[in-house]
Amino acid sequence: DPAAAREVDVVVVGGGQAGLATGFYLRRAGLVPGHDFVIVDAADRPGGAWPRTWDGLRLFSPATFSSLPGWMMPSWDDATRGFPPRDHVVDYLTHYEERYDLQVLRPHRVTSVRRADTDPHGRLVVEADDLTLAARSVVSATGTWERPFWPSHPGMGDFTGRQLHAADYRVPEEFAGQSVVVVGGGNSAAQILAEVSRVATATWVTTRQPRFLADDVDGRVLFATARARIKALEEGRDHAGVAGLGDIVMVASVKDARDRGVLRAEPMFSRLTADGVTWADGETRRCDAVIWCTGFRPALRHLHPLRLRTSEGRIPVGGESGTQALEEPRLHLVGYGDWTGPASSTLAGVGASAKSTASTVAALVG
Ligand code: FAD
Numbered sequence: 001d002p003a004a005a006r007e008v009d010v011v012v013v014g015g016g017q018a019g020l021a022t023g024f025y026l027r028r029a030g031l032v033p034g035h036d037f038v039i040v041d042a043a044d045r046p047g048g049a050w051p052r053t054w055d056g057l058r059l060f061s062p063a064t065f066s067s068l069p070g071w072m073m074p075s076w077d078d079a080t081r082g083f084p085p086r087d088h089v090v091d092y093l094t095h096y097e098e099r100y101d102l103q104v105l106r107p108h109r110v111t112s113v114r115r116a117d118t119d120p121h122g123r124l125v126v127e128a129d130d131l132t133l134a135a136r137s138v139v140s141a142t143g144t145w146e147r148p149f150w151p152s153h154p155g156m157g158d159f160t161g162r163q164l165h166a167a168d169y170r171v172p173e174e175f176a177g178q179s180v181v182v183v184g185g186g187n188s189a190a191q192i193l194a195e196v197s198r199v200a201t202a203t204w205v206t207t208r209q210p211r212f213l214a215d216d217v218d219g220r221v222l223f224a225t226a227r228a229r230i231k232a233l234e235e236g237r238d239h240a241g242v243a244g245l246g247d248i249v250m251v252a253s254v255k256d257a258r259d260r261g262v263l264r265a266e267p268m269f270s271r272l273t274a275d276g277v278t279w280a281d282g283e284t285r286r287c288d289a290v291i292w293c294t295g296f297r298p299a300l301r302h303l304h305p306l307r308l309r310t311s312e313g314r315i316p317v318g319g320e321s322g323t324q325a326l327e328e329p330r331l332h333l334v335g336y337g338d339w340t341g342p343a344s345s346t347l348a349g350v351g352a353s354a355k356s357t358a359s360t361v362a363a364l365v366g
Pocket of ligand 1: 013014015016017018019040041042043047048049050053057058059060061066108109110111141142143144145146188219299302334335336345346347348
């Protein structure tokens with residue numbers, strides 16, 4: 001019942017790094033957290049997707065290159081201990097929301113965002129578990145972690161072993177002594193292969209030859225390259241951007257896997273069988289588990305009631321902020337990928353989109 005809804009100017013759906021960075025700039029624009037804007041999050045603890053990733057995950061950049069606006073990520077002794085681990089990021093995000101008193105409401109899962117009436121200046125109704133809000137503006141910052149992408153592959157239903165997505169992988173010990181097939185040509189696959197191969201017999205399969213970055217290329221170079229690309233495009237020049245460099249960052253664990261000789265990809269198998277996988281040439285391999293490291297899609301289900309046209313699973317965005325839904329100016333989308341702002345799905349990159357979004361939103365409700 002929209003009449004029972006609590007009225008606020010802005011609702012931010014999602015309290016991961018993208019929602020927090022947006023909150024930081026809304027607050028700086030003079031909006032009061034918990035009053036003028038509320039951040040609603042489905043999880044029962046801070047940190048967005050980070051606490052849900054696998055235990056051994058590490059950043060692909062040093063701490064000093066992984067900061068949100070306003071407050072640097074506390075240093076981490078990268079030189080001797082490698083890049084910061086997952087829990088360093090979780091601590092940082094936990095303190096970040098406390099530091100700026102962002103008052104995230106959790107756990108409340110937003111199930112729908114819809115129009116209260118046909119008035120384009122009216123409110124959007126945000127329906128969550130135990131909570132209904134009526135907002136003049138909604139910022140969606142729900143990330144991609146909750147929508148792991150599973151390709152469909154022949155024989156998936158026949159395989160009697162365990163199939164899991166990278167999103168459900170936690171620790172290598174679960175696979176000790178087993179035979180495991182890791183699917184995918186990106187960073188998740190390379191990092192999971194690196195740790196699983198220490199305790200299990202691991203086979204890595206990719207649809208094309210994996211493209212490794214040079215050993216000295218990490219997140220810093222990726223950001224510099226992304227920026228160079230933006231500049232080149234603005235000046236009307238062509239630039240291959242990050243994609244031109246390669247895909248896989250050679251973090252310490254992946255280098256170690258290379259040294260052990262296990263970082264060798266085989267072509268994609270043609271089908272799964274009851275107890276393994278088989279290639280087109282007839283070769284077969286028995287395995288206990290298949291780990292699908294096949295990426296993520298934007299988590300946008302809560303926006304379906306708005307019936308916005310989508311293109312390749314994305315909602316067309318633009319405007320001055322680059323994040324405003326073209327068909328629904330009261331809605332902004334932050335942090336999902338390059339389509340909602342260059343490098344906006346990274347810690348260091350989301351600030352720019354959050355800033356332009358907060359400035360448009362503050363003007364809308366001001
Ligand atoms: P999330 O962190 O997913 O936060 C979204 C929040 O929204 C969650 O708290 C969730 O509970 C909430 N939510 C979702 N749906 C709803 C709903 N319907 N209602 C209410 N709340 C909802 N980036 C880097 O900068 N450096 C790295 O080294 C790096 N490594 C990565 C490694 C992996 C394996 C992956 C997958 C990503 C990595 N990234 C890295 C990218 C990026 O930083 C993370 O994906 C980050 O979690 C994105 O933040 P976010 O705030 O957009 O989304």
